[in-house]
Amino acid sequence: MSGHTTLKAGATVVYSTRPVGLETNLFAQCSDKGDSVVGWHYELCCHDLNKKSLQAGQPWQTSISSAAGALVTVSNQGFNDITVWTDY
């Protein structure tokens, strides 16, 4: 499991993913101070930036398995802090 990283507004962190056929999940937890938006992007051709709005204190997770070995950048697209990590 990757270490937890707290992202300030506009900050980005890079994660690797497991190879094709294996699961990798991304987790996020919004700070209690207020809402924010987490963004994640597969570092491959022609992928859009995914975004998810989070309420204050809200935990959230999603699968990033389709990156299948490629890198994924996770960013704080909102104003309040977000703590992120993966299960790889």
Added chain:
Amino acid sequence: MTTEHEELNDEHPAITAAIQWAGSDHSVDWDQVARVGDSFAESLSILNSHRRRAMRVALLEANGREKPKGDTPQDEDLTPEKAAGMAITELGQILGAVEGRLSPAALGFIRYLSEHPEGAGAMRAWSRHVGFSNSEITWLFEELEKVDHEFFRLLESANGLDTLLEHTYCGSDMTKFGFMSVEGSEVPPALAQMVVRFAAKGVTPSIFHLIPVAGAMVYLADEVSEHEVSHPAFENTLFAMISARGDCYSTRTCSGKILGRRITTKTCKRIRGKSLRSAGVCIKV
């Protein structure tokens, strides 16, 4: 007073300046760049045919459809993985020869190939010839625009060329080829730094962003070295479109369009010494 037509017959200043620079910079082994350029085009063509097929299969499978029957015949001597490794090595050799040496004129020529309509047209045609899809090429040009057509300069300023080449995926999953990958969960700090730097501009770093640089350097090498680049991908597209004389060349799709204006013996021989119609490019009108 010059007419619009006569002005079109003038070589673009970016090309002239870059060739002058290449001819005067003897620290670059242009013979080596020209030799590697030929094999790079070949590796890229082979690799892209496998890569595009893998992309198609992945797309079909993702939509619950069957994998198409009949595998692409594989060259036992040059597997997709081997072609991928060769393409990365050759790209590294081309760029390594000029890394840290590119003059403003050279950078201007690279910009010409991704920004100027005619240069970008030549680059697009060459990219199609070595197997990239239209959507991939469009994506690439959009990416380059986001970094103001200075991907290589930004990469150089961050000492990122080695990092990029070292971490380019070239395994068995061809859909990932060309992009950054690491084995294990720990992303090396230098790689993370580079990816974040480009992510801030909305750009996904890959070796594909370096294709215009490689094309530009192979073109210059062909102009100033003893070794003549002869791969059909260059002759039929990039070189032909940049280097055509001040004559008018045309096909049904580019009727009456003047494609270029270089005036050198080497290019003159290339353009006039063969049937351009049979080469599938343009014919003199």
